[in-house]
Amino acid sequence: MIPKDCKRLAEVDFPIAVVSKHAAREKSIRHGLPSTLHLWWARRPLAACRSMLLGLLLPDPCDAHCPEDFKTQARTLLLRSRGAIPAGDAALRSALLKFIGDIANWDMASDRVYLEVARGLVKSAYQGEVPLVVDPFAGGGAIPLESLRLGCDSFASDLNPVACLINKVMLEDIPRHGAELPDTLRSAGAAVRASAEKYLSQYYPLDADGARPICFLWSRTVRCEAPNCGAEIPLVRSFWLCKKPIRRRALRPIIRRPNNGHPRIDFEIFDPESEAAVRPGTVNNAKAVCLCCNAVLSSTRVRAQLSAQRGGAHVEFDANGIRTSGATLLAVVTLQNGQAGRQYRLATDADYRVVYLSQQELKRVTAKGDTDPVESLPSEPLNPIRPSPNARGLSAVTRYGMTTFADLFTSRQLLAMLTLCREVRGIDNAPVQRLMSFAVSKLADLSNSLCRWEPVAECPRQLFTRHAAAVTWDFAEGVPTSSSSGGLDVCLENVINGLASIGPITTAGTVTLADAANTGLPSESVDVWFTDPPYYDAIPYADLADFFFVWLKRSLPHDSLLRDPFDSTNCLTPKTQECVWNQGHKFNGRPKDGAFFEMAIGACFAESRRFLRGDGVAGVVFAHSTTEGWEAFLKGLIAGGWTITGSWPIATEMASRMRARNTAALATSVHLICRPRPDSAGVGDWADVLRELPTRVQDWMDRLQDEGVRGADLVFACIGPALEIFSRYAKVVDAEEREIPLGGDPTSREAHLRGYLAYVWEIVGRSALERVLGTAESRARNGTSGALEEDARLTALFLWTLQSTASDAADAAEDEEPEPDDDDEEVSSSSKPSKGFSLVFDVVRRFAQPLGIHLEEWEGRIIRTEKGVVRLIPVSDRSTQLFGEDGASLAADRIERAPTGSIQLTLFPTAAETAPPPVRGRRRRGASTVPDQALETQRGATTLDRVHAAMLLQSSGRANALRALLKDEVDRGPDFVRLANALSALYPTGSDEKRLVGAMLLAVPK
Secondary structure (H helix, E strand, O other): OOOOOOOEHHHHOOOHHHHHHHHHHHHOOOOOOHHHOOOOOOOOOHHHHHHHHHHHHOEOOOOOOOOHHHHHHHHHHHHHHHOOOOOOHHHHHHHHHHHHHHOOOHHHOOOHHHHHHHHHHHHHHOOOOOOEEEEOOOOOOHHHHHHHHOOOEEEEEEOOHHHHHHHHHHHHHHHHHOOOHHHHHHHHHHHHHHHHHHHHHHHOOOOOOOOEEEEEEEEEEEEOOOOOOOOEEEEOOEOEEEEEOOEEEEEEEEEEOOOOOOOEEEEEEEOOOOHHHOOEOOEEOOEEEOOOOOOEEOHHHHHHHHHHOOOOOOEEEOOOOOEEEEOEEEEEEEEOOOOOOOEEEOOOHHHHHHHHHHHHHHHHHHHHHHOOHHHOOOOOEOOOOOOEOOEOEOHHHHHHOOOEHHHHOOHHHHHHHHHHHHHHHOOOOHHHHHHHHHHHHHHHHHOOOOOEEEOOOOEEEOOOOOOEOOOOOEEEEEOOOOOOOOOHHHHHHHHHHHHHHOOOOOOOOEEEEOOOOOOOOOOOOEEEEEEOOOOOOOOOHHHHHHHHHHHHHHHOOOOOOOOOOOOOOOOOOOOOOOOOOEEEEEEOOEEEOHHHHHHHHHHHHHHHHHHEEEEEEEEEEEOOOOHHHHHHHHHHHHHOOEEEEEEEEEEOOOOOOHHHOOOOOOOEEEEEEEEEOOOOOOEEEHHHHHHHHHHHHHHHHHHHHHOOOOHHHHHHHOHHHHHHHHHOOOEEEOOOOOEOOOOOOOOOOOHHHHOHHHHHHHHHHHHHHHHHHOHHHHHOOOOOOOOOOHHHHHHHHHHHHHOOOOHHHHHHOOOOOOOOOOOOOOOOHHHOOOOOEEEEHHHHHHHHHHHOOOHHHHEOOOEEEEOOEEEEOOHHHHHHHHHOOOHHHHHHHHHHHOOOOOHHHHHOOOOOOOOOOOOOOOOOOOOOOOOHHHHHHHHOOOHHHHHHHHHHHHHHOOHHHHHHHHHHHHHHOOHHHHHHHHHHHHOOOOOHHHHHHHHHHHOOOO
């Protein structure tokens, strides 16, 4: 075994940039990964898990306690992958780190030589024994799967039954039966499809001309409530059917006004010549526009009408099977023999007739549900409460009358899903049955009334494109027995592709359904604990997993994993013990909040401390973009008895995803390396800890910037080395023996009240300012001489935090389809994406307070805060502030006429001095906005104001005025150019601000 005092490679060094590149690339691989077996949220890239695990498992050759046998065997093994290694322990360490980076490449994950070398290194490190790796938050199974790949014993547990079933298949079924599974599964899938198609074909018939329908495009409807109208309004987001470069189809509404009765809408299909030829949709921000009278139906009335229809996905028929209301069929997508591509036709009475027949058949089939629950509709309830401010889950749709899972599907979709579940239950091969249930479960994600039609790819888009469900006004209903997108065949083929990726793993792991706070593992029995715990309030896993759980338990009614081990009456996944902040559920009668998360995660970490060997090592992944989430997580970690010994940020997210656009969404996940804190750990002196902190943070920032880590990723990655200092002690006390807590009140001046992390944020902020504005800024506080004003420091910090790490990820995902926006949910217009750049308020506050920046002083001038988000006001929106109602053009005229030396008074006539004094917070606090007049008369123009004014002159094309202003600024001193250069480096690539400040700087006189 590795000696207790020997450091692991991941504690001393790690190839961050190389592993990040491979992890980001893996995110863009659509097929052939284990993730195609079944969806799980926030699954970690296998590349990062594989390399980090190897770093945790292998000792550092440069450590004095590293066994000589390992060094000798490691040199021999590495000969197979990279040739001879120069003499010396440092060279061997470098070779091992190079190998760790190389094996992150997905192409090497199945390479026989690389696998044999990796497994040989692990075996030699543990002197022939097989180390046990435990992940108690196994989720999608990336960590336990990679531990098996490296030749370890793997124990995976999770509280969620869906996660456990995924791990059961990946870690047990496939390693044991992998060779035989693809052919057997294809055969079983063909039988399931054939039987289902025979039964369902009458509800998806061929057209009279032999064309085969593959998708039906529906719209929910509401009634216009304007006087003398009453027309049915189809709720349509877009009338586009196909937007391929060489083929474009769209719907054109035609208004019919009969002599008696309400107006009605018919459609025709046409080939638009331009975007303008296709009329806008009928619904925006949950408000509906009547095509017949142009009246607007409020979001409240839209919601009320849809609630009365249980969401509006069902068609209402009279006793004769004639449609009367509800969902309306816009168009049918078909494939025609002899014709290339998809064809489009309008709906016919025959289309509605088979829908009516499917409703009648569904009633007959589910009548048996009283005696046989697996034949019943999925009437399990949806959680109507939004889990947290950061996660929507499935709650949004409940406002529109969808209160059960059955309401998310059309009647025909329900009939098809129940039929497929019944066919899966007839499979007598347990591993194949589970895999086939995955295919049906994946089909549910593509066969529900929340699936959009994608006019570019011409296929339905799955519900879970993000960690939430939103109402879709118009939706696509695929044909489940077809071979096209939205059919079972495609889902099954994805499952089979996932099998191949696990092929080289032939040793099975162990999977159990368990609470991470009570795993049942023996004390001091585990060599490595490596886990990716829940991220505070980011993802309501249990609520989301219920969507699949209701179908999986109908396919696998006797599977022992598909249950709540704590409550046999619960028909859904366990919620009470789930370690997340989710106000939609309760623990001991109280909503689960941040305090619950801190308590729960602390109990999980304490349990892991109990079962880890004294010479063991741990890795914990965390990626949350709020300081509250980090503080709760870190408090639990330290209270659980752990010391942090390393910290490595690895790029695991795509910068192109919706949340990353103009925000500080993290591109990296921070991997904390931990050791059990000895019971003999002493008491730390606060003065010593505080003295060491700045050097550690600054050195780490330098290292990470060299590795390409930027912005918010850099901020949170600095927590690791800061916590190395703090967590090595049982506690830290000041000179008066008062304990310094990890978190506290950041506004306090007393360390024992303020908390350690407040000092970490402060030092990170000062170090950032030093890098972007100069050394004086790192010491600037409350108007210190030589520093730029508060607004410049705030803007610089803001933009620095926004910088992105994931440039490689963005390149890899260049062709990724953008995630849908929230237009289909009832949201206020102010909550829609705005111009400018955004940060979570908590992050801005944590930086601003210790640096003497008073956010309320700048509200309405350079920032706007709403609903917990701070937005940096775009320069283009500041013209009136800076130039008055006359605007830039008349201001430029005044500048051009102004005598030399008086430009500042001409441009900013209310400025009392040519050099504005530093802001010291004289005005009252708490105002939501500050009038421009008050700002001008009390403060005058700041350096940032003058830079923005120059950028606006550049934008308006007033070259003479710009040159005059710039000459005046250069004569005044270096601050203007210093700030402009800093902003040029900080503004995001491609932004208008970066273009303007760059062009403006070219005009600065040399």
